[in-house]
Amino acid sequence: MQTEYYKEYYTLERTNWWFLARKKILQDQVAKLFAGAGTIRILNVGAALGASSIMLQEFGEVTSLEYNKECCDFVNQQFGLGFIQGSITALPFSDNEFDLVCAFDVVEHVQEDLLAISELHRVCKPGGYTFTTVPTFKMLWSEHDVINEHVRRYTMRNYLALFDRKSSSIHFKSYFNFFLFPFVFVFRILSSILKGKDQKKAPRSDNSKISNGFLSKILYRIFRNETFFLKNGLKFPVGISLMVISKKSQKPLHLES
Numbered sequence: 001m002q003t004e005y006y007k008e009y010y011t012l013e014r015t016n017w018w019f020l021a022r023k024k025i026l027q028d029q030v031a032k033l034f035a036g037a038g039t040i041r042i043l044n045v046g047a048a049l050g051a052s053s054i055m056l057q058e059f060g061e062v063t064s065l066e067y068n069k070e071c072c073d074f075v076n077q078q079f080g081l082g083f084i085q086g087s088i089t090a091l092p093f094s095d096n097e098f099d100l101v102c103a104f105d106v107v108e109h110v111q112e113d114l115l116a117i118s119e120l121h122r123v124c125k126p127g128g129y130t131f132t133t134v135p136t137f138k139m140l141w142s143e144h145d146v147i148n149e150h151v152r153r154y155t156m157r158n159y160l161a162l163f164d165r166k167s168s169s170i171h172f173k174s175y176f177n178f179f180l181f182p183f184v185f186v187f188r189i190l191s192s193i194l195k196g197k198d199q200k201k202a203p204r205s206d207n208s209k210i211s212n213g214f215l216s217k218i219l220y221r222i223f224r225n226e227t228f229f230l231k232n233g234l235k236f237p238v239g240i241s242l243m244v245i246s247k248k249s250q251k252p253l254h255l256e257s
Contacts, residue, residue, distance in 0.1 A: 006049065006068065006070055006071050006074065007074070009048060009049055010049040010050075010074065013048065013049050013050070013051035013052075014051055016216075017216040017217070017219045017220035017223070018219070018220075018223065019051065020220060020224075021219075021220050021223035021224040021226075022104075022133075022177075022223070022241075023051065023052070023055050024224050024227055025176060025223075025224070025226060025227045025230060026052070026055070026102075026104060026131075026133070026243075027055055027058070028227045028230070028231040029131065029172070029230065029231065029243070029245065030056065030059055030100065030131065031059070031231075032231055033100070033129055033131075033171075033245070034059055034060075034099075034100070037099075039060045039061060040059060040060035040061070040099035040100060041060060041061050041063070041097065041098045041099050041100075041125075042056050042059065042060050042061065042062045042063065042098060042099065042100045042101075042102065043062075043063050043064075043065065043091075043093065043097070043098040043100070043101045043102065043123060044056055044062055044063070044064045044065070044102045044103075044104075045065050045088050045091070045101065045102065045103040045106055045120065046065070046066060046067065046088060046103050046104065046105070046106030046109070047064035047065060047066045047075075047083060048066060048068075048071060049071060049074070049075055050064070050075045050078075050079055050081055050083070052102070052104055053081060053083075054079075054081075056100075056102065059100075060099070060100075063082075063084065063093075063098070064081055064082070064083045064084065065083070065084045065085075065086045065088075065091070065092075066083050066084075066085060066086075067085070067086065067087055067088070067109075068085075069085050071083075072084070072085045087110075088103060088106055088107070088110060088116045088119060088120070089110055089112050089115045089116050089119060090119065091119045091120075091122070091123050093123045094123070095122055095123065096123070096124070096125045096126060097123050097124075097125065098123055098124055098125060098128060099124075099125055099128045099129070100124075100128060100129050100130075100131060101120045101121075101123055101124045101128070101129070101130045101131070102130075102131045102132070103116070103120055103130075103131075103132045103133075104131075104132070104133050105133050105134060105135065105241070106132070107132060107134050107162075108134045108135055108150045108151060108152055108153065108154065109148075109149060109150060109151060110151060111151055113151075113152075113162055114162050117130075117132070117162040117163060118164070120132065121163075121164065121167065121168060121246070121248060124248045125248065126248050126249065126250045126251070127247070127248065127249075127250050128247070128248050129171060129245055129246065129247050129248070130168075130244075130245070130246045130248070131243070131244075131245050132243070132244055132246075133176075133241050133242065133243045133244075134153070134154045134159060134241065134242060135150065135153045135154070135240065135241055136153055136154055136155065136156075136175065136238075136239060136240060136241055136242050137153055137154075137155065138152075138153050139185070140153060140184065140185065140188055140240065141153060142188040142191055142192055143191065143192075144188070154242065156173065156175065156242055159242060159244065160173065160244065163244070163246055167248065167249055168246045168247060168248050168249055169246070169247050169249065170244060170245070170246055170247075171245040171246060171247040172233070172243070172244075172245040173235070173242070173243065173244045173245070174230060174234075174235035174236050174239075174242065174243055175235070175236045175237065175238050175239030175240075175241070175242045176226055176230060176236055176239045176240075176241050176242065176243060177223055177226070177239045177240035177241050178226060178236035178237075178238060178239040179222050179223070179225075179226065180219065180222060180223060180240065181238055181239055181240055184240050230243075
Protein backbone atom coordinates (compact mmCIF):
# COMPACT_ATOMS: atom_id res chain seq x y z
CA MET A 1 0.00 0.00 0.00
CA GLN A 2 1.43 3.41 -0.96
CA THR A 3 2.06 5.76 1.95
CA GLU A 4 -0.29 8.49 0.71
CA TYR A 5 -3.10 5.97 0.31
CA TYR A 6 -3.38 4.53 3.81
CA LYS A 7 -5.41 7.39 5.33
CA GLU A 8 -7.98 7.14 2.54
CA TYR A 9 -8.00 3.37 3.08
CA TYR A 10 -8.96 3.91 6.73
CA THR A 11 -12.22 5.53 5.65
CA LEU A 12 -12.83 3.06 2.82
CA GLU A 13 -12.62 0.08 5.19
CA ARG A 14 -15.44 1.50 7.28
CA THR A 15 -17.76 3.08 4.71
CA ASN A 16 -17.20 1.63 1.23
CA TRP A 17 -19.82 -0.80 -0.10
CA TRP A 18 -17.24 -3.45 -1.09
CA PHE A 19 -15.57 -3.57 2.32
CA LEU A 20 -18.90 -3.60 4.17
CA ALA A 21 -20.34 -6.44 2.08
CA ARG A 22 -17.12 -8.45 2.25
CA LYS A 23 -17.03 -8.00 6.03
CA LYS A 24 -20.50 -9.51 6.33
CA ILE A 25 -19.53 -12.49 4.14
CA LEU A 26 -16.34 -13.16 6.12
CA GLN A 27 -18.09 -12.66 9.43
CA ASP A 28 -20.74 -15.26 8.58
CA GLN A 29 -18.07 -17.78 7.58
CA VAL A 30 -16.21 -17.35 10.88
CA ALA A 31 -19.47 -17.62 12.82
CA LYS A 32 -20.24 -20.88 11.02
CA LEU A 33 -16.81 -22.30 11.92
CA PHE A 34 -16.91 -21.43 15.61
CA ALA A 35 -20.58 -21.39 16.59
CA GLY A 36 -20.73 -22.11 20.32
CA ALA A 37 -16.96 -22.56 20.59
CA GLY A 38 -16.44 -19.90 23.25
CA THR A 39 -13.47 -17.55 23.17
CA ILE A 40 -10.83 -18.49 20.61
CA ARG A 41 -7.37 -17.13 19.76
CA ILE A 42 -7.29 -15.39 16.38
CA LEU A 43 -4.41 -14.02 14.33
CA ASN A 44 -5.32 -11.43 11.71
CA VAL A 45 -2.43 -11.03 9.27
CA GLY A 46 -2.33 -7.96 7.04
CA ALA A 47 -4.85 -6.20 9.26
CA ALA A 48 -4.47 -2.91 7.34
CA LEU A 49 -6.41 -0.16 9.16
CA GLY A 50 -8.19 -2.37 11.67
CA ALA A 51 -11.74 -2.92 10.39
CA SER A 52 -11.33 -6.68 9.99
CA SER A 53 -9.70 -6.99 13.43
CA ILE A 54 -12.61 -5.17 15.05
CA MET A 55 -15.00 -7.56 13.28
CA LEU A 56 -13.04 -10.61 14.49
CA GLN A 57 -13.15 -9.42 18.11
CA GLU A 58 -16.73 -10.69 18.19
CA PHE A 59 -15.34 -14.24 18.20
CA GLY A 60 -12.35 -14.10 20.50
CA GLU A 61 -8.99 -12.63 21.40
CA VAL A 62 -7.47 -11.04 18.29
CA THR A 63 -3.78 -10.49 17.59
CA SER A 64 -3.26 -8.19 14.60
CA LEU A 65 -0.18 -8.04 12.40
CA GLU A 66 0.48 -5.48 9.67
CA TYR A 67 3.55 -5.03 7.48
CA ASN A 68 3.18 -1.30 6.88
CA LYS A 69 4.66 0.64 9.81
CA GLU A 70 2.61 3.78 9.17
CA CYS A 71 -0.59 1.74 9.21
CA CYS A 72 0.45 0.19 12.51
CA ASP A 73 1.27 3.54 14.06
CA PHE A 74 -1.95 5.14 12.83
CA VAL A 75 -4.23 2.36 14.08
CA ASN A 76 -2.47 2.04 17.42
CA GLN A 77 -2.75 5.79 18.00
CA GLN A 78 -6.41 5.89 16.98
CA PHE A 79 -7.71 2.72 18.65
CA GLY A 80 -4.96 1.26 20.83
CA LEU A 81 -5.45 -2.12 19.14
CA GLY A 82 -1.85 -3.15 19.76
CA PHE A 83 -0.97 -3.93 16.16
CA ILE A 84 2.33 -5.74 15.66
CA GLN A 85 4.52 -4.86 12.70
CA GLY A 86 5.71 -7.91 10.81
CA SER A 87 5.67 -9.92 7.61
CA ILE A 88 3.41 -12.77 6.55
CA THR A 89 6.51 -14.62 5.34
CA ALA A 90 8.16 -14.52 8.79
CA LEU A 91 5.42 -14.47 11.41
CA PRO A 92 6.81 -13.56 14.86
CA PHE A 93 4.87 -16.30 16.65
CA SER A 94 5.51 -19.84 17.82
CA ASP A 95 4.11 -22.95 16.16
CA ASN A 96 0.52 -23.96 16.92
CA GLU A 97 -0.57 -20.74 18.70
CA PHE A 98 -3.92 -19.79 17.14
CA ASP A 99 -7.32 -21.40 16.60
CA LEU A 100 -7.97 -19.23 13.55
CA VAL A 101 -5.42 -17.55 11.30
CA CYS A 102 -6.82 -15.01 8.82
CA ALA A 103 -5.24 -13.21 5.89
CA PHE A 104 -7.87 -11.32 3.93
CA ASP A 105 -6.49 -10.10 0.59
CA VAL A 106 -2.88 -10.31 1.73
CA VAL A 107 -1.14 -13.21 -0.04
CA GLU A 108 -1.35 -11.48 -3.43
CA HIS A 109 0.99 -8.76 -2.09
CA VAL A 110 4.03 -10.99 -1.58
CA GLN A 111 6.44 -12.66 -3.97
CA GLU A 112 6.90 -15.73 -1.76
CA ASP A 113 3.26 -16.77 -1.64
CA LEU A 114 4.06 -20.44 -0.92
CA LEU A 115 6.08 -19.39 2.14
CA ALA A 116 3.25 -17.08 3.22
CA ILE A 117 0.69 -19.91 3.22
CA SER A 118 3.18 -22.17 5.02
CA GLU A 119 3.67 -19.57 7.75
CA LEU A 120 -0.08 -19.15 8.27
CA HIS A 121 -0.36 -22.91 8.61
CA ARG A 122 2.64 -23.14 10.99
CA VAL A 123 1.17 -20.84 13.64
CA CYS A 124 -2.27 -22.45 13.44
CA LYS A 125 -3.17 -25.03 16.12
CA PRO A 126 -3.86 -28.64 15.09
CA GLY A 127 -7.58 -28.77 14.44
CA GLY A 128 -7.63 -25.03 13.80
CA TYR A 129 -8.31 -23.16 10.58
CA THR A 130 -6.62 -20.76 8.20
CA PHE A 131 -8.98 -18.45 6.35
CA THR A 132 -7.62 -16.56 3.34
CA THR A 133 -9.02 -14.54 0.45
CA VAL A 134 -7.28 -13.31 -2.71
CA PRO A 135 -8.28 -11.49 -5.93
CA THR A 136 -8.76 -13.58 -9.04
CA PHE A 137 -7.92 -13.86 -12.74
CA LYS A 138 -5.04 -12.16 -14.49
CA MET A 139 -7.45 -10.78 -17.10
CA LEU A 140 -8.89 -8.52 -14.36
CA TRP A 141 -5.51 -6.89 -13.71
CA SER A 142 -5.92 -3.10 -13.67
CA GLU A 143 -4.64 0.09 -12.08
CA HIS A 144 -6.53 -1.06 -8.97
CA ASP A 145 -3.86 -3.77 -8.61
CA VAL A 146 -1.08 -1.27 -9.24
CA ILE A 147 -2.20 1.20 -6.56
CA ASN A 148 -2.65 -1.66 -4.08
CA GLU A 149 0.78 -3.11 -4.95
CA HIS A 150 -0.45 -6.55 -5.92
CA VAL A 151 2.07 -9.05 -7.26
CA ARG A 152 -0.46 -11.37 -8.88
CA ARG A 153 -4.07 -12.52 -9.14
CA TYR A 154 -5.10 -16.17 -8.79
CA THR A 155 -7.30 -18.93 -10.12
CA MET A 156 -8.69 -21.47 -7.67
CA ARG A 157 -6.41 -24.12 -9.13
CA ASN A 158 -3.10 -22.30 -8.74
CA TYR A 159 -4.05 -20.94 -5.33
CA LEU A 160 -4.94 -24.37 -3.95
CA ALA A 161 -1.56 -25.59 -5.21
CA LEU A 162 0.03 -23.52 -2.41
CA PHE A 163 -1.58 -25.65 0.31
CA ASP A 164 0.15 -28.70 1.80
CA ARG A 165 -2.43 -31.50 1.70
CA LYS A 166 -0.21 -33.73 3.89
CA SER A 167 -0.84 -31.64 6.97
CA SER A 168 -4.15 -29.93 6.21
CA SER A 169 -7.40 -30.39 4.36
CA ILE A 170 -9.54 -27.89 2.48
CA HIS A 171 -12.61 -27.31 4.62
CA PHE A 172 -14.33 -24.90 2.23
CA LYS A 173 -13.42 -23.13 -0.99
CA SER A 174 -15.36 -20.89 -3.35
CA TYR A 175 -15.10 -17.91 -5.60
CA PHE A 176 -17.17 -14.94 -4.44
CA ASN A 177 -18.32 -11.56 -5.69
CA PHE A 178 -19.92 -13.67 -8.41
CA PHE A 179 -22.94 -11.57 -9.40
CA LEU A 180 -20.87 -8.47 -10.13
CA PHE A 181 -18.19 -10.35 -12.06
CA PRO A 182 -19.36 -9.44 -15.61
CA PHE A 183 -19.82 -5.80 -14.71
CA VAL A 184 -16.39 -5.53 -13.08
CA PHE A 185 -14.81 -7.23 -16.09
CA VAL A 186 -16.32 -4.64 -18.48
CA PHE A 187 -15.53 -1.79 -16.08
CA ARG A 188 -11.87 -2.75 -15.84
CA ILE A 189 -11.46 -3.20 -19.57
CA LEU A 190 -12.96 0.23 -20.23
CA SER A 191 -10.88 1.81 -17.44
CA SER A 192 -7.74 0.30 -18.96
CA ILE A 193 -8.59 1.73 -22.39
CA LEU A 194 -9.31 5.18 -20.97
CA LYS A 195 -6.16 5.08 -18.86
CA GLY A 196 -4.16 4.21 -21.98
CA LYS A 197 -5.39 7.39 -23.64
CA ASP A 198 -4.30 9.53 -20.71
CA GLN A 199 -0.92 8.33 -19.46
CA LYS A 200 -0.57 11.34 -17.15
CA LYS A 201 -3.53 10.27 -15.05
CA ALA A 202 -2.49 8.77 -11.70
CA PRO A 203 -3.65 5.22 -10.87
CA ARG A 204 -6.77 4.96 -8.70
CA SER A 205 -8.32 2.13 -6.73
CA ASP A 206 -11.69 0.84 -7.94
CA ASN A 207 -13.05 1.54 -4.46
CA SER A 208 -12.45 5.27 -4.87
CA LYS A 209 -14.01 5.47 -8.33
CA ILE A 210 -17.61 4.78 -7.27
CA SER A 211 -18.83 7.61 -5.06
CA ASN A 212 -22.53 7.74 -6.01
CA GLY A 213 -24.51 6.85 -2.87
CA PHE A 214 -27.45 5.23 -4.64
CA LEU A 215 -25.21 3.07 -6.83
CA SER A 216 -23.11 2.09 -3.81
CA LYS A 217 -26.23 0.87 -2.00
CA ILE A 218 -27.23 -1.29 -4.96
CA LEU A 219 -23.75 -2.78 -5.30
CA TYR A 220 -23.62 -3.44 -1.56
CA ARG A 221 -26.90 -5.36 -1.56
CA ILE A 222 -25.94 -7.43 -4.62
CA PHE A 223 -22.58 -8.39 -3.12
CA ARG A 224 -23.82 -8.91 0.44
CA ASN A 225 -26.62 -11.25 -0.67
CA GLU A 226 -23.97 -13.81 -1.63
CA THR A 227 -23.52 -14.63 2.05
CA PHE A 228 -26.83 -16.54 1.99
CA PHE A 229 -25.41 -18.98 -0.55
CA LEU A 230 -21.91 -19.21 0.93
CA LYS A 231 -22.90 -19.80 4.54
CA ASN A 232 -25.17 -22.61 3.37
CA GLY A 233 -22.25 -24.35 1.71
CA LEU A 234 -23.00 -23.39 -1.89
CA LYS A 235 -20.04 -22.49 -4.10
CA PHE A 236 -19.72 -20.03 -6.94
CA PRO A 237 -17.92 -21.16 -10.12
CA VAL A 238 -16.29 -17.79 -10.75
CA GLY A 239 -15.87 -14.46 -9.00
CA ILE A 240 -13.73 -11.39 -8.48
CA SER A 241 -12.27 -12.98 -5.34
CA LEU A 242 -11.87 -16.44 -3.88
CA MET A 243 -11.84 -17.79 -0.34
CA VAL A 244 -10.19 -20.89 1.06
CA ILE A 245 -10.69 -22.24 4.58
CA SER A 246 -8.11 -24.89 5.41
CA LYS A 247 -8.21 -27.11 8.51
CA LYS A 248 -4.92 -28.18 10.07
CA SER A 249 -4.91 -31.89 10.80
CA GLN A 250 -4.48 -33.23 14.33
CA LYS A 251 -1.71 -35.46 13.01
CA PRO A 252 0.07 -35.68 9.61
CA LEU A 253 -2.02 -37.10 6.79
CA HIS A 254 -0.48 -39.85 4.70
CA LEU A 255 -1.72 -39.57 1.15
CA GLU A 256 -1.55 -42.42 -1.31
CA SER A 257 0.96 -41.91 -4.08
